Amino acid sequence: MLYSQRTPEQKRRLLRELLASGRTVQFPGAFNPLSARLIEEKGFDGVYISGAVLANDLGLPDIGLTTLTEVATRAGQIARMTELPALVDADTGFGEPMNVARTIQELENAGLAGCHIEDQVNPKRCGHLDGKSVVDADTAVRRIQAAAQARRDPDFLIMARTDIRASEGLAAAQDRARALVAAGADALFPEAMKTLDEFAAIREAVDVPILANMTEFGQSELFTLDQLSSVGVNMVIYPVTLLRSALGAAERVLDTIRADGTQQAAVPDMLTRARLYELVDYQGYNQFDTGVFNFQVPGTSR
Secondary structure, eight states: OOSOSSOHHHHHHHHHHHHTSSSOEEEEBOSSHHHHHHHHHTTOSOEEEOHHHHHHHTTOOSSSOSOHHHHHHHHHHHHTTOSSOEEEEOTTOSSSHHHHHHHHHHHHHTTOSEEEEEOBOSSOOOTTSSSOOBOOHHHHHHHHHHHHHHOSSTTSEEEEEEOTHHHHOHHHHHHHHHHHHHTTOSEEEETTOOSHHHHHHHHHHOSSOBEEEOOTTSSSOOOOHHHHHHTTOOEEEEOSHHHHHHHHHHHHHHHHHHHHSSSGGGGGGSOOHHHHHHHTTHHHHHHHOTTTOOSOOOOTTO
16 A cells, blocks of 8 residues: 555665576566556566656656756656665766755655766767767766765675667677676666677676666667577666557557547456555555445456
8 A cells, every 4th residue: 555565675675686686687677657557567576667668657768858857756756666675767867966966865865775877978869869978987986986985885786788789880889888887886787788798798897787678679689588698698678668569559459449439348347446446455444444445346358
């Protein structure tokens, strides 16, 4: 009922344990708080909160237009709805090193288990688009150093993301990865790797957990969990999968209403009223206050 029983500190420790478990964990992307609960119900290891999804949900492109306040608020709303650890995309840290420091503390306050900070220039763009630019090594290192210094909970995970592969090649990505880990990164996110061999090369370069971004329509093939595990990937994210699926379904049902004058043909594909009530836990609220839940839930067909 209400929010998770597991505290943010417990979730952070759980994330550390997952990354040290020796298996490859899966973090689907939540686009709102209720989708985070659905991810948990389906047995996944954690929840990912994409900066692109947060921007797109506001009707904005993923070019660094969202603010720290918007990201921390929405990410906190999502994180508190699940017992799972949540990792959030903090873009470039929303400014210079002092801004990065504040970003870390705001995300700690919001209950996140960790975040990643990238090495793109401002304004940034989606990691799977062409024309990205990255900052020099010194600037990238100072961002991670500021994040590590600002952290108050030692279990809050600071992940460094590097986008340098697209502009300077794999060897540069390996060098940047080493520098970011030396600066204090607990884990590494090599963006837009194109082959399993490239993931393996990053794995060889650093001794911290690494993440694979399995986003649709991007630079990377949609490798399976077993394939990624075979080259030493520790965490896999599916950042925009649920949002794309939900919006695709919404577009189709709107087309149906326009064509048929009714949504009737689309009803069999909808989440039923009973299932929605189950997800929001009406029964749990009733146990707390019988005045809340004083009606019959429709059957599973509605």
